[in-house]
Amino acid sequence: MAATTAPPAPARAEPGAAPQEAEDRGTSRLLLVLGVVAVWILVWAFTKGQDTLTLSGRERTPVMDDLGAFRDSVLASRDSNPLIQLTYGVGEAFVAAIDWLQRMVSIPDFPRPVPQIGWLGVTAVATFVGYAIANWRIALLVLASFLSFGAFGYWSEAMDLLLVTFVAVGLSVVIGMPLAVLIAYRRRAETVFTNLLDLMQTMPTFVYLLPIVLFFGIGASTAVVCTLIYALPPLIRIAGHGIKSVSASTLEATDSAGQTFWQRLTKVQLPMARKTIVVGVNQTTMAALSMATIASFVDGPGLGKPVLSALVKSDVGGAVVPGLLIVLMAVMLDRATTAASERGELVARGHGPDPRVHRVVLGAGLVLAAVAVYVSRLYPWAAEFPGTPLRDTAASWSDATVAWFTDTFGGVAGGLADAVSYGLLNPMQALLAESPWWLAGSALVAISAVAGGVRAAVAALVCLGGLRFLGLWHDSMITLTMTLVATLMVMVLALVLGVWMARRSSVDLVLRPLLDMGQTIPPFVYLIPVLALFGPTRFTAIVAGVIYAAPAAIKLVADGVKGVSQGTLEASRSTGATTWQEITKVQLPMAKGSLVLAANQGLLYVLAMAVIGGMVGAGALGYDVVLGFSRSEEWGKGAAAGLSIVLLGIMLDRVMRAAAHHTH
Known part of the structure; x- marks a missing residue:
């Protein structure tokens, strides 16, 4: 009876000890942070408005002038600098590739007044591919999507966006997969590339548009390059994680058979990580599509152009319709890649469609697609999508909906x-932006040290020092x-x-x-x-x-x-x-x-x-x-x-990660 009524006390106490200790540490850190803020507010009350480093109007610092001089020197050396010649050569290759693809499916290939393959042929081929790689549901989704692109009057722009997306995603796979393998096998490479990928994902796209335009010009080349930079990190991260996550016991079992590195990678790790890699490709595709409007700022082709054009004119309907078509394209590609991955697994397990029936349907679909391509080359109605009856209707409906929404909920x-401005935004901005720079910087470093320890404090100190050096401290505090x-x-x-x-x-x-x-x-x-x-x-x-x-x-x-x-x-x-x-x-x-x-x-x-x-x-x-x-x-x-935004992102990311690690 004693054993059942009086269990040892430590058995009950120990499980709650660690959570209680962690909770006490968290409370202590919170009190310290509040103490730092209280001292900050007290000093701010006597020093606000002093040494805020506000730049008036078009005032520039020497650092900004040096950056401007760098741009001018790059432009002046365009014909003699080997690096500029290389980047412009790469850009011209991208332009040539996109131009050839456009003349095939989206713009007239003069002297032919229409593309080489008209809308009927392109739609038939895309539908056939949807069935071949996935199933009949995806084929119907592809068919409906392509018909929507034409019915709403944006066939050419939709095809252009698809072309830029496919080129960027293809380059992402070619570049990203070897890097994913490298970070899966080399810890040092993982550390280096993690920091680089953090920078690529933290940096707003407009920030790296400035140097990309400088080195690649404007047009399709810059659209591909900026889309590639934005879309590459998800594939490297996710695919690298998938390859690295293959169980050690599986690798040991296959290594005992005497396989080479290449055999282990291609026969074991990549097949077992296939589902994760497909997720990476999927996320890369979504990231590439999200760049559609940004790319239009540098004259990139695609659906982003009508969106941007409508925004300039404050045309709600003109922006919403092509914007929703971008969403439709994203849904189509997302479902297609996911279904293609699932179909591969089903076939491998013997649960796919009957092979003989599938081959017959594939053969019939291939014949129909070939006939559609042939017809689209002969007849104008099959080469250029007939009419745009839905564009104006959808735009008017969008305008009316937005007007009703703003009138109702304004x-x-x-x-x-x-409430948010007076209760939260204004007081925070007054404290951050109207404090002397040395006070705000010291307080932020102290808060970082309390929340995340020495590493967080060092990261904050370095990034804040960079903000001070770049000369946009006041604007940085407002953005923060x-x-x-x-x-x-x-x-x-x-x-x-x-x-x-x-x-x-x-x-x-x-x-x-x-x-x-x-x-x-x-x-x-x-x-x-x-x-x-x-x-x-x-x-x-x-x-x-x-x-x-x-x-x-x-x-x-x-x-x-x-x-x-x-x-x-x-x-x-x-x-x-x-x-x-x-x-x-x-x-x-x-x-x-x-x-x-x-x-x-x-x-x-x-x-x-x-x-x-x-x-x-x-x-x-x-x-x-x-x-x-x-x-x-x-x-x-x-x-x-742009560099200041990057420094803010790095500081906030590092402090938050250190704070999360510090709580465990």
Whole structure:
């Protein structure tokens, strides 16, 4: 009886000791952070407005002049510099490849007044490929998508976007897969490339448009290069993770048979990581499509051009229709790549369609596709899509919908903007931007040290020193304020909607497609209705950043909370825990890693919108980048602003990661 009624005390105490100790450490760090902020506010009260390093008007620092001089020297040496000749040669190769593909499927190949393969032939071939690599459902989706491109009057632009996407994704696979293998096998290479990929993903696309235009010119070449830079990191990261995750026991078993490195890679690791690699290709494709509108700023072909043209004229319908076609294209490619991967697994397990029937259908489809190609070369109606009856109707409907939405919810939107601006944004900006630079810098380093330790403090010190050197300290603090406020709003949405999705499968079923659409729709498409609601203000930029960043954060929180085991939940319910206790005491703490990742990704996504925010009244670093892009004499200031955004992203990323590691 004694053994059953009096178990040893340590057995009960030990499991709770570590969580209690971690909670105490967290409380102590929070109190220290609040102490630092209190001292900061006290000193700010006596020093605000001093040494804020504000630049007036078109004022530039020597660093900005040096960057501008660098640009001028590059342009002056275009005909003699081997590097410039090399990059321009690569750019001309891209232009030639895209031009040849365009003349095949999207633009007239003079003296022929239409492309070599008309819309009927292209649609038939694409539908056949959809069936060949996946199934009949994907074939129907491809057919409907291609017909939509023509029916809404954007056939040529849609084909151009597909061509740029395929070229960029193809180059990403050629470049990214060897690098993925390298980081899977070499820890030092993984460290180096992780930092480089962080930089590529942190840097807003407008920032590297400046040097790309300088070295590649404008047009299709720059569109391909900037799309490649943005789309490459997901493939390297995800494919490298998949290759590295193949179990050691499997590798040891196959190595015992005397296989070579190449055999192990091609016969074991790549096949076993195929599903993960397909996810990487899928994410790279989505990233490439999201660059459609950005590429149009450098005269890149595709659906981004009508979106940008409509935005210049504040034409809501003209922007929404091609923007939604980009979303449709993203859904089509996403479902096709996923279904192709699943079909390969089904066939390998013997669960695919009957091989004889499949071969007959493939043969018949190939014949029909060939006939359609032949017909599209002979008859004008099959070469050029007939009419655009749906474009104007859809545009008018979009205009009316946005007008109704702004009229109905304009008052609520204004109240929300005032509440956030006066309650959170203005006080934070006053503290960050109106403090002397040395006070704000010291406080930020101290907070970083408390939250993440020495490594976080060093990262903050280096990045803040870089901001001081580049000469845009005041604008950087304003951008930092908007980024922190937007990230806070993103995490509120992520926690509420993510937990709801994790606990209700019906909610997940409804919201997940909307989140997928939110991740693929070009930011410029929803800028016009946001502008209509809030006007050209800082809050407009914050809302645009939230819309762009929230989908990824919400899905990460939902997947993390959903991953908490049912056994753990049942154990908590058996103790009489309420729903609120179950969420706050069990699910959220156990999904802590996903919450940290959601906050990290949300922050980086928000910062990536800084330049676009500068176009809608946010000012600060985003406006400086846009100014440098539009005026050659301000190129140096734009480059300094772009580098400042990168430093902010690196600092916030490193401090957040160190803080998350510091809590374990």
